[in-house]
Amino acid sequence: MKKSQETCKNCENDFEQGYNFCPHCGQKSNDELTVSVLFYNTISNYFSVDARFFKSFIPLMFKPGYLAKRFVEGKRLLYLHPAQMYLFISVVFFFLFSFISRDQVKTVNNALKKGEIPVVIHDSLKTQVIDSLKNVTTADYVLKDDFSFNQRTVDSLIAIDAPEEDIYTAMGMDSDAGFFKRRLYTQILKFYEQRNGGSILQVFYDSIPIAMFFLLPIFAFILKLLYYRKASFSYHLVFSLYFFAFIFMAFSFLVLVDLIWKPQSRLNTLVLILIFIYFYLAVLKFYNQGKLKSLFKSIVAAFSFILMVIPAAVVVMFMVAFFFY
Template identity: 75%
Template sequence: MGNAFETCKNCEKSFKQGFSFCPYCGQKANDQLTVSVLFYNTISNYFSVDARFFKSFIPLMFKPGYLASRFVEGKRLLYLHPAQMYLFISVVFFFLFSFISRTQVEKVNNVLSSNEIPVIVHDSLKRQVIDSLKHVETTEYILKNEFSFNERKVDSLIAINAPDEQIYEAMGMEADVGFFRKKLYVQILKFYKQRNGGSLLEAFYDSVPIAMFFLLPIFAFILKLLYFKSIPFSYHLVFSLYFFAFVFMVFSLLVLIDLIWEPHSWINLLVILLITIYFYIAVLQFYRRNKLNSLFKSFIALFSFVLMVVPLAIVFMFMAAFFLY
């Protein structure tokens, strides 16, 4: 007498009755879709990821370099994957930061509509963006350096719906102007008409995650240059993913503090010092070099990234936001 078989509803392969799960794909046999099953699967899958996240959280925060070392050693199921860790924490950070950025966008729009100058004292990145708006005057609109025009004349042309080309001429744009310079005039006029600097600021903030997508591999490449004879690039990338996950976690906590009460400047300095010390210890533990070698290469990596790569990225993000908004 032969054994009875049943067919898996997921992979449609047959197997002997008596199995609780399909031996081919792992789906539960005779799994009837009910509301309880639906929510149980959703919650169990969610918390299975969370369980690994919380198991990884303590080493990430308090054992620099530990997760990266374990991952490259082959222990890749005990802790959250570096890419998952980075993506999860970065999403949390940008979600929390959206509350601050929304407030800043509204503040910029309100300030521009009242012809006042915004004052931001606790965030250097925001200050760099807002500084570009500080040369707006009530009687005459002036963009320092190469661009200046009479506000009343331009307002009169806008009021009569004059063609943009005529307004550009009133702004001082020459007939044989190049493409890039003309694009600047186009964006300046667009900005002037709308008085909506918040959109520019919002576009800048929106470009940060995209910039980080390119900055992280660049950081890993800097480490590769410093340890070019030692390990493959993928190892540096794993290290970088965990390190930036830590950085975003610290920034998330800082944003939470900022949402509750405005922190003093010494907290920002403390955070910078904390990240620097963490990075040095992580390099020391992951790359297994002596303390002096690790200190020197940590300094070179951070110096190259913070003082060379990040400023260029900010400029490109600002230009992208300016031309795309």
């Protein structure tokens, strides 16, 4: 007698009833969508926080290079995947860091508000403002290379809801300004109107994950140049993912300490030194070269990171703030 068939909701292939999972794609055959299923799938699939994380955490923190070495040797299921480890720890770090960044944003805003110049323009003065501005020549605009300008003129235009083009002109922008220059004046005006430097600072903080997206493969490429005969680029990327996960874990510790007790700057310096020592030991373990050669390449990689990669990340953060603030 032919057994009853059922159709998988995911891959739409038929299979015999009685299977708990689809033999074609692996989805659960009776996977009714409930709130608990929704959030369980989100956490388990996106973060994959399971026993492998706790099994991987101690080696990550106290056995430099061990996880990366084991992963490239083929131990792919015993420990947490490097991308999952990096993702989960980075999310934890940015969650903790949000408490500090929020306070810093408030501090910046309060500092700017103390220097705010109040301007009150009554309806009866609007005509006088417009007439006076008509007689202002280009020489009267005082926008210089440091982007200073006649604040009272600009404040008056803002108070009467003048067109933005008129305000840009009062700030010194040429009528034939290109896209980037016009965008720059737009951002300056937005900052000036809001007196809200904290929002710009928040944009920079929010752009850090995007900058890290570019920074991490660049760091792996530096390792590839230093060890171009050792392995393919993917091997260096595995090493970088685990190493950056360790960095985020160390910075998470600093954030926790800062939230509980304001430490001296010596603690930050100590953590940076420990990160370099960790990096050297990880390089020594993963690439299996001599101590002096590993130390030399670790120093070269560290200086390359500081002198090239970090400035590149800052440029990315600036571009994100420039276009999306």
